[in-house]
Amino acid sequence: MIEVRNIKKAFGGKTVIEDVSAVMKTGQCNLIIGASGSGKTVLMKCIVGLFEPDSGEILYNGKSFTAMKHEERTEVRKEIGMLFQGGALFDSLTVEQNVMFPLNMFTKWNQKQKSDRVNEVLARVNLVDTNKKFPAELSGGMKKRVGIARAIVMNPKYLFCDEPNSGLDPQTSLVIDKLIREITTEYNITTVVNTHDMNSVMEIGDYILYLYQGKKEWEGNNKEIIFTKNKLLNDFIFASDFLHDAKEMRMLEERGKVPPGLDLEGQNPQ
Amino acid sequence: MNFFHYIGQYLLMVKGMFSRPENSKMYWKEFMRQCSDIGIGSLGIVTIISVFIGAVSTIQTAYQLVSPLIPRSTIAQIVRDTVILEFAPTLVCIVLAGVVGSKIASELGNMRVSEQIDALEIMGINSKAYLIRPKIVAALVVIPLLVVIAMVLGIRGGRYAGGMANIISDYAYDKGLLQNFVPYNVIFALIKSYVFAFIIASISAYFGYFVKGGALEIGKASTKAVVISCILILFGDYVLSALLL
Numbered sequence: 001m002i003e004v005r006n007i008k009k010a011f012g013g014k015t016v017i018e019d020v021s022a023v024m025k026t027g028q029c030n031l032i033i034g035a036s037g038s039g040k041t042v043l044m045k046c047i048v049g050l051f052e053p054d055s056g057e058i059l060y061n062g063k064s065f066t067a068m069k070h071e072e073r074t075e076v077r078k079e080i081g082m083l084f085q086g087g088a089l090f091d092s093l094t095v096e097q098n099v100m101f102p103l104n105m106f107t108k109w110n111q112k113q114k115s116d117r118v119n120e121v122l123a124r125v126n127l128v129d130t131n132k133k134f135p136a137e138l139s140g141g142m143k144k145r146v147g148i149a150r151a152i153v154m155n156p157k158y159l160f161c162d163e164p165n166s167g168l169d170p171q172t173s174l175v176i177d178k179l180i181r182e183i184t185t186e187y188n189i190t191t192v193v194n195t196h197d198m199n200s201v202m203e204i205g206d207y208i209l210y211l212y213q214g215k216k217e218w219e220g221n222n223k224e225i226i227f228t229k230n231k232l233l234n235d236f237i238f239a240s241d242f243l244h245d246a247k248e249m250r251m252l253e254e255r256g257k258v259p260p261g262l263d264l265e266g267q268n269p270q
Numbered sequence: 271m272n273f274f275h276y277i278g279q280y281l282l283m284v285k286g287m288f289s290r291p292e293n294s295k296m297y298w299k300e301f302m303r304q305c306s307d308i309g310i311g312s313l314g315i316v317t318i319i320s321v322f323i324g325a326v327s328t329i330q331t332a333y334q335l336v337s338p339l340i341p342r343s344t345i346a347q348i349v350r351d352t353v354i355l356e357f358a359p360t361l362v363c364i365v366l367a368g369v370v371g372s373k374i375a376s377e378l379g380n381m382r383v384s385e386q387i388d389a390l391e392i393m394g395i396n397s398k399a400y401l402i403r404p405k406i407v408a409a410l411v412v413i414p415l416l417v418v419i420a421m422v423l424g425i426r427g428g429r430y431a432g433g434m435a436n437i438i439s440d441y442a443y444d445k446g447l448l449q450n451f452v453p454y455n456v457i458f459a460l461i462k463s464y465v466f467a468f469i470i471a472s473i474s475a476y477f478g479y480f481v482k483g484g485a486l487e488i489g490k491a492s493t494k495a496v497v498i499s500c501i502l503i504l505f506g507d508y509v510l511s512a513l514l515l
């Protein structure tokens with residue numbers, strides 16, 4: 001479990017995160033949503049300690065991460081897997097070497113064990129036959145998936161994903177959401193995902209924190225978000241008419257009040 | 271104020287480099303990679319520079335020594351001492367500041383900007399120890415070697431040039447090389463090259479590691495790294511000469 005208590009962060013006088021608190025439970029997918037520039041990445045980096053928050057506290061399983069010394073933090077970090085927004089792959093290493101890097105550094109496995117594990121996680125993110133390629137030879141979405149593979153290769157206890165499916169096609173996007181859901185429940189880990197993908201919100205949003213200009217504007221889960229009366233959130237998440245209609249449908253469905261004459265499946269033109 | 275901030279940040283970086291390796295094998299591999307990058311990568315330019323420097327010194331020394339009273343072998347002696355004392359360590363290191371320094375600064379700068387350094391930190395790896403220490407140690411091992419190679423090639427270059435221009439016979443040249451030879455000069459040159467190697471690697475690493483911003487800043491950082499390294503090398507050259515000669 002990760003607790004965020006009254007985190008504040010400013011860059012050169014400009015406040016980016018203002019008094020955000022949250023409780024992110026183990027075994028569920030915790031989403032941070034918000035418009036571009038609302039502070040999602042900064043908040044995530046504060047949680048993992050890449051940025052020092054100006055005030056407030058972060059607790060990992062009840063222990064104050066903020067108060068920890070460098071060595072203690074290192075121990076916590078060995079249990080963290082993180083996907084960066086840009087992938088952050090090592091340019092000088094191939095896909096295979098990138099994913100194998102944490103294994104090389106922290107395990108005493110033999111070559112076969114390591115490459116088996118690498119192939120296993122690469123297959124989980126739908127990447128085959130890219131082992132020998134360098135990051136420069138990959139598409140944006142492929143880099144993302146290699147980044148995810150590297151983040152999960154050590155079976156982390158805490159998984160952080162900064163926009164795991166921006167730049168992915170809807171189908172791959174779904175695969176990634178499923179994967180995140182699976183490993184979260186399978187290994188009972190604490191997962192934190194930054195996203196502005198409506199689909200992910202609905203699929204994996206066990207806990208959703210909506211950031212608006214650095215402030216927590218709303219929190220809840222993917223059931224509650226449909227019924228929200230919060231104007232800002234509604235405008236953000238159901239921005240298009242299509243999504244708005246989808247929301248109405250979902251509301252009806254949730255309430256079990258689908259009108260008799262209307263067969264939802266039949267709406268599909270096939 | 272700002273100046274002290276930089277010095278402090280630099281010293282903290284050097285201090286932060288010392289921690290137990292998470293995995294010695296990986297650190298060793300990184301060290302070897304840096305040795306080959308720095309050594310093999312600059313062997314060509316060092317060869318060219320030192321041969322020509324030796325050649326030019328021979329011709330210019332001969333041009334200045336017009337008196338028939340001075341034996342020709344003195345030319346070799348002068349070339350030997352200038353190459354060993356100044357040209358091989360200082361000039362080669364200035365060139366290496368450009369070649370190696372800009373490479374280190376841009377490599378680290380790119381890793382910083384594309385969050386690769388953050389990725390290492392998140393894995394629980396001390397990025398300063400893993401990225402900077404192998405570069406500095408590799409520079410300390412390889413650059414003095416390059417300087418020794420430059421001494422030999424520079425003196426060789428002088429011999430060729432002297433022969434080709436009919437300034438001095440190979441026999442007289444070899445004889446001159448052995449006249450009044452002071453072994454301490456070589457030690458002094460090696461001390462200089464260790465100091466310069468540390469300056470090149472640590473200063474460039476500093477500018478690269480702490481880059482803020484994007485691709486543009488990486489370029490600026492590597493230019494700064496080269497300029498500051500060169501200034502410090504010349505300054506260090508002066509201080510060491512004043513202290514040790």
Ligand SMILES: Nc1ncnc2c1ncn2[C@@H]1O[C@H](COP(=O)(O)OP(=O)(O)OP(=O)(O)O)[C@@H](O)[C@H]1O
Pocket residue numbers: 011016034035036037038039040041042043085
């Ligand atoms: N290192 C930094 N220095 C100064 N300002 C920063 C820094 N990083 C982020 N900011 C500012 O913080 C604000 C929030 O940025 P952040 O990257 O967290 O947005 P985001 O919600 O992740 O957006 P996106 O969805 O586009 O990734 C922006 O206004 C940005 O300019």
Ligand SMILES: [Mg+2]
Pocket residue numbers: 040041042085162
């Ligand atoms: Mg972001």
